[in-house]
Amino acid sequence: MSRRVNEACLACGSVDYRTIRAYRSESPPGRRLFRGTVILECARCGLCQASPIPTDDELNPYYAIDYRAGRRYGADAANAATFPHDNLFFFHRGRSVAELLRSHLATDRPITVLDVGAGFGHILHALGVAFPQARRVAHELSNPCIAHLQSVGIEVVTGPLEDAIRQLPALDVVVLSHVLEHLRDPVKTLAMLRSHLAPGGPLFVEVPHMGVAQLSGYPDSPWAPRHDEPHLTFYDERTLAGSLRAAGFDVRFVSSAGPNYQEVSAWRYRLPPLLPTMRRLVPPSLMTRLRRSGSRHATLDHLAPAFDAYGGNRIWLRSVSVAPAG
Secondary structure (H helix, E strand, C coil), rough: CEEEEECCCCCCCCCCCCCCEEECCCCHHHHHHHHEEEEEEEEECEEEEEECCHHHHHHHHHHHHHCCCCCCCCCEEEEECCCCCCCCCHHHHHHHHHHHHHHHCCCCCCCCEEEECCCCCHHHHHHHCCCCCCCEEEECCCHHHHHHHHHHEEEEEEECCHHHHCCCCCEEEEEEEHHHHHHHHHHHHHHHHHHHHHHCCCCEEEEEECCCHHHCEEEEECCCCCCCCCCCCCECCHHHHHHHHCCCEEEEEEEEEECEEEEEEEEHHHHHCHHHHHHCCHHHHHHHHHHCCCCCCCCCCCCCCCCCCCCCCCEEEEEEEEEECC
């Protein structure tokens, strides 16, 4: 199956690039999917992007089957019986997202919230606490996530995103948490979502903080991966805001967030990261007990206290934008 080399920047349409480095994959399916891939920086807008980009026919089965296989990305902790405290990291990230959105949306009326790529539903849970009358809808392609979301009572739509949205009323809030960087056409998708948002409705976007400065160095955090798989675009504050504006959004807030990066040496960066390595070595039954040991109070502050911290060289970027009226 043929792939296209990026003919134009995914944000601004420029054809002028420079190569940053080779793409870093983690899993065997990822190494097959991204064989020969490099990361390019657009000379006009600065957006960093993978090239060549896998096709939809390659990406869709990867996300449905391989993405969360092998206890990856929270799949080992998902448990309807203890949700939302089954994964305290996702619990606290969801809570902090809801706090940010509540500061940009003061309403007591019923609203419709769509979480695109909702994962295991922790952000939607937190938004349900913040906005008790909200209709909460998840769009998901991952089979383990769909089963979990349905088991905890969250409405799920699946299939192509534009087709799924047509089933819904006008959206009051849209969430894309760690989704934008996976999209083959991010600006087009953002523009499509804007057309379904009520005027003034907020769009929340969170992505890894991984612009050209981070891609060119060795930023390390136990809460951030060292690989690129399966991201297609890589953002800093400027390029995230630029993509949102290119899609027609009014950007109200954009900042780094979460735990800080530490810059480490190249040799240390190439060593296996300690925390993920330990997670893989610990037997699943023991890891389950350890991860749930603090669930009564849902505390992770002693491990990662920075869910609500902003500014500086942190591992995420968060933004709130609105769909202009008219």
